[in-house]
Amino acid sequence: MTNKFTNHMVTSLPEEMLAEIVSHTASGSLTDFVNLRLTCKAFLGASNYDRVFEKVSMENVSFVSWRKSERVFQKRCMAARNAEALYRKGMVDCFSRKKPDSGLRCLKTATEKGHVEAIYARGIIFICLGGELREQGLRILSSLDLVKSNKRSSKIIASCRSKTEKILSCMWVYESLAVPKRRDCDRDRDRDRDIGESTNRSSSLEGQAWEASNNIGHCCDSCFWDREATLFCNLLRKYLVTGC
Structure with a gap:
């Protein structure tokens, strides 16, 4: 009785x-989505809309799909312009498939949808490319709004670094980026003098840990993102496949 009544209520609703x-x-959950699709034909039919796959969570899906079912799912999400799917394809195209134009287009679309890790990756890439693109990269990264609080900033940076390492560790990395040219600002030089740091820190960042550091807020935005880009480049070199 209850099931029949429930099914009647569901089927009476507009698709x-x-x-x-x-x-x-x-x-909210890929598992819940799959289970809901299995409950009745009405929900199964309603689950095929693009806007469903545009928002579906990909949290439990491998970053780089090896199984056919995952590849089909990711392709469906890409067709629906799912921000996470766009971010993943963008990273793979940029650093594994040697398709930077395609990769940057995917990252741009994900960025426009507010995907934090895509904003981070695209901004860092532009900084490393230098020239006018460097300024564009800084503008992109400014949308992360890291000035609200050091605690919040550290969480954002830690999340972006963690996501970056996870996806790079799952794929063959064939492309790296050039470390951006070091630019010291007055605040940076004052800090260096106070703590006795070497003025040549580009090499000191070579082995720096890939965790959110305490330097957020201690230098200008430009210098901070230069450091972040250097760490990003170091991580790329860590996973870079050589001799191919």
């Missing part, structure tokens, strides 16, 4: 409304 329910569920 547009069912799609909204599925979309909300999918954005």
Whole structure:
């Protein structure tokens, strides 16, 4: 009785409304999304909308798909312009498939959707490319709004670094980036003098740990992102496949 009544209520709802329910569920959990699709034909039909796959969580899906089912799922998410799927394809295209134009387009679209790690990666790449792109990279990274608090900033940076390392460790890295030219600002030089640091820190960053550091807020934005880009380049070299 209860199941029949519930099924009747579900099937009586417009498919547009069912799609909204599925979309909300999918954005929170891929497992819940799959289970909801299995409950009845109405939800199964409503789950095929692009807006559902645009928002579906990819948290439990491998960064680089080896299984056919995952590749099909990621392709469907890409077609729906899912921000996480775009970010993943962008990173793979840039650093593994040697398709930087395609990769940067994917990262740009993910950035426009507010994907934090895509903003981070695209901004860092532009800084490393230098010239006018460097200034564009700084503008992109400014949208992360790291000035609110050091605690919040550290969490954002730590999350971006963690995501970057996870995806790079899952793929064959064939492309690296040039370490950006070091630029010292007055605040940086004052800090160096106070703590007795060497003025040539580009080499000292070579082995620096890939964790959110305490230097957020102790230098200008430009210098901070130069350091971050150097760490990003070091990580790329760590996973770079040589001799191919």
